[in-house]
Amino acid sequence: xxxxxxxxxxxxxxxxxxxxxxxxxxxxxxxxxxxxxxxxxxxxxxxxxxxxxxxxxxxxxxxxxxxxxxxxxxxxxxxxxxxxxxxxxxxxxxxxxxxxxxxxxxxxxxxxxxxxxxxxxxxxxxxxxxxxxxxxxxxxxxxxxxxxxxxxxxxxxxxxxxxxxxxxxxxxxxxxxxxxxxxxxxxxxxxxxxxxxxxxxxxxxxxxxxxxxxxxxxxxxxxxxxxxxxxxxxxxxxxxxxxxxxxxxxxxxxxxxxxxxxxxxxxxxxxxxxxxxxxxxxxxxxxxxxxxxxxxxxxxxxxxxxxx
Amino acid sequence: xxxxxxxxxxxxxxxxxxxxxxxxxxxxxxxxxxxxxxxxxxxxxxxxxxxxxxxxxxxxxxxxxxxxxxxxxxxxxxxxxxxxxxxxxxxxxxxxxxxxxxxxxxxxxxxxxxxxxxxxxxxxxxxxxxxxxxxxxxxxxxxxxxxxxxxxxxxxxxxxxxxxxxxxxxxxxxxxxxxxxxxxxxxxxxxxxxxxxxxxxxxxxxxxxxxxxxxxxxxxxxxxxxxxxxxxxxxxxxxxxxxxxxxxxxxxxxxxxxxxxxxxxxxxxxxxxxxxxxxxxxxxxxxxxxxxxxxxxxxxxxxxxxxx
Numbered sequence: 001x002x003x004x005x006x007x008x009x010x011x012x013x014x015x016x017x018x019x020x021x022x023x024x025x026x027x028x029x030x031x032x033x034x035x036x037x038x039x040x041x042x043x044x045x046x047x048x049x050x051x052x053x054x055x056x057x058x059x060x061x062x063x064x065x066x067x068x069x070x071x072x073x074x075x076x077x078x079x080x081x082x083x084x085x086x087x088x089x090x091x092x093x094x095x096x097x098x099x100x101x102x103x104x105x106x107x108x109x110x111x112x113x114x115x116x117x118x119x120x121x122x123x124x125x126x127x128x129x130x131x132x133x134x135x136x137x138x139x140x141x142x143x144x145x146x147x148x149x150x151x152x153x154x155x156x157x158x159x160x161x162x163x164x165x166x167x168x169x170x171x172x173x174x175x176x177x178x179x180x181x182x183x184x185x186x187x188x189x190x191x192x193x194x195x196x197x198x199x200x201x202x203x204x205x206x207x208x209x210x211x212x213x214x215x216x217x218x219x220x221x222x223x224x225x226x227x228x229x230x231x232x233x234x235x236x237x238x239x240x241x242x243x244x245x246x247x248x249x250x251x252x253x254x255x256x257x258x259x260x261x262x263x264x265x266x267x268x269x270x271x272x273x274x275x276x277x278x279x280x281x282x283x284x285x286x287x288x289x290x291x292x293x294x295x296x297x298x299x300x301x302x303x304x305x306x307x308x
Numbered sequence: 309x310x311x312x313x314x315x316x317x318x319x320x321x322x323x324x325x326x327x328x329x330x331x332x333x334x335x336x337x338x339x340x341x342x343x344x345x346x347x348x349x350x351x352x353x354x355x356x357x358x359x360x361x362x363x364x365x366x367x368x369x370x371x372x373x374x375x376x377x378x379x380x381x382x383x384x385x386x387x388x389x390x391x392x393x394x395x396x397x398x399x400x401x402x403x404x405x406x407x408x409x410x411x412x413x414x415x416x417x418x419x420x421x422x423x424x425x426x427x428x429x430x431x432x433x434x435x436x437x438x439x440x441x442x443x444x445x446x447x448x449x450x451x452x453x454x455x456x457x458x459x460x461x462x463x464x465x466x467x468x469x470x471x472x473x474x475x476x477x478x479x480x481x482x483x484x485x486x487x488x489x490x491x492x493x494x495x496x497x498x499x500x501x502x503x504x505x506x507x508x509x510x511x512x513x514x515x516x517x518x519x520x521x522x523x524x525x526x527x528x529x530x531x532x533x534x535x536x537x538x539x540x541x542x543x544x545x546x547x548x549x550x551x552x553x554x555x556x557x558x559x560x561x562x563x564x565x566x567x568x569x570x571x572x573x574x575x576x577x578x579x580x581x582x583x584x585x586x587x588x589x590x591x592x593x594x595x596x597x598x599x600x601x602x603x604x605x606x607x608x609x610x611x612x613x614x615x616x
Contacts, residue, residue, distance in 0.1 A: 039588075039589065051588075053588045053589075055587070055588065062588075064588065173567075173568070173570075174567040174568075174570075174571075174573045174576075175573065238583075242580070245553060245557070245584075246557065246577075249553070249554065249557035249558050250557050250558075250564065250567055250568075256558065259481075259482040259558055260481070260482075260558075262481075262482075263482075265482045265483060266588060266589050268482075269554075269586065270588060272550070272586040273586065274585060274586060274587065275546075275583070275584070275585050276553075276583070276584045276585070276586075277582060277583050277584075278577065278580040278581065278582060278584075279363070279582065280347075280359075280361045280363065280370075280372065280574060280578060281347065281361075281574050
């Protein structure tokens with residue numbers, strides 16, 4: 001492991017966290033000025049992180065932007081998940097989830113990360129995906145086009161492939177629906193081996209994804225944050241958040257791996273919504289059914305989206 | 309598989325469901341008279357069930373009592389979970405979860421079931437466990453003693469062992485706390501082989517557990533349902549429900565198996581609370597901390613409970 005390169009990388013992730021937090025705080029400032037609270041923590045065994053949490057904002061009911069840089073002995077669980085025999089690992093990254101107050105503003109998730117093992121292999125991973133409570137196809141297109149542009153500017157990235165991977169990853173089998181309108185997802189980028197130039201190119205792309213988050217998401221926040229909403233729409237939002245919980249706790253590999261491998265629970269579960277409802281066999285009205293009809297794999301969001 | 313015996317068993321489970329639902333409805337009737345709604349369903353591949361759901365009662369905000377009798381080809385996932393090569397399975401049982409309105413009334417869960425395989429093996433399983441939002445040690449003792457008496461009346465049952473198994477099963481590793489004050493849990497009862505007499509003895513015990521549910525739980529409902537509660541106590545309840553969700557979706561083998569093996573999602577997730585909250589790094593007041601101190605394995609609830 002190239003310690004100097006990793007040290008710089010961790011600093012860069014931390015700076016990315018700062019840029020994103022500033023961007024979110026600027027939006028909150030237009031409404032009420034609530035700011036993030038920082039929670040610095042150490043990991044027993046090596047490394048630590050800085051969890052930044054927004055609670056009860058005017059725009060976001062809950063938001064968490066987490067930076068972590070952890071290292072240590074590779075546990076059997078980690079070796080199995082990473083398919084490696086290496087004894088030591090190093091990992092760093094930024095992840096975020098935002099849960100808005102207004103049901104017309106989508107939930108959003110972003111994660112960028114780097115993994116390095118003591119056997120010399122290393123790779124990048126990450127993605128951005130959006131979960132509207134009510135799908136607006138035009139806004140989903142707008143969102144996907146920003147991600148597509150970010151990919152197209154980097155030779156190591158393939159929007160088409162990464163979009164398909166997001167379709168597959170952010171799918172809830174027991175509901176037979178996608179988590180939202182997807183986005184991009186990639187993992188093991190460069191794992192087959194990277195020259196210094198390739199490593200740098202992959203890193204540049206990953207940070208471009210991190211920096212695409214605000215321009216991909218904030219326009220949709222501004223467009224919807226002042227829209228009035230009914231109590232029925234709020235109820236639907238609380239139920240859609242339930243689906244989000246189901247995905248994260250049952251299917252999300254990162255969340256599950258963190259929980260079963262003794263990760264920092266509060267930082268991992270920062271992704272859960274502040275308030276949630278479940279109702280047996282909830283009935284969907286016409287607007288809600290329209291959204292359900294859009295929660296499918298294979299929709300050409302960046303082109304001309306059509307219901308399957 | 310002894311089809312006639314299984315047919316009768318399924319009927320008996322259905323009757324147990326009826327007895328329990330009547331007992332719960334009688335309590336609701338003292339307050340507002342809300343009754344359960346029935347949902348009969350068929351399982352593609354064989355069998356079906358009757359899910360009975362109470363929503364928005366005066367005593368229980370949500371209650372579900374589920375009967376199912378399913379059969380069919382054993383999937384690879386089922387074979388792996390059941391550690392068998394048998395091609396066909398048959399399963400029936402009753403399961404319930406009740407989420408009260410009043411934070412001083414505990415959440416409760418009960419499940420009794422029978423599994424039979426085409427290789428001739430069969431077994432019983434089940435248990436009852438209670439999850440108070442605020443632990444009252446005297447009430448936990450009262451609850452455990454009813455379960456202990458039910459076990460002591462049956463030679464095939466061992467309260468001590470089943471209590472330890474509940475401690476282990478209803479544990480949330482990522483929170484390092486038990487789900488509640490436990491109860492009893494048993495599985496594979498008779499799997500090593502049962503004579504007709506032993507089968508009957510095990511069945512009698514399992515139904516004794518089912519019928520111990522109302523006398524174990526209802527006295528604690530009556531004792532607490534009219535207690536006033538503060539908004540702070542309600543908040544704590546909503547957060548404890550979050551822990552319940554975490555256990556069920558991350559750790560509960562039955563829930564996870566059902567979801568990944570294409571079970572009936574609405575009946576499986578009937579156990580989830582109607583309203584839930586998560587807060588980053590929630591602070592516990594003195595009363596709440598007292599409860600957390602009791603959420604440990606190894607407490608002698610049926611004897612003289614002491615904090616570890």
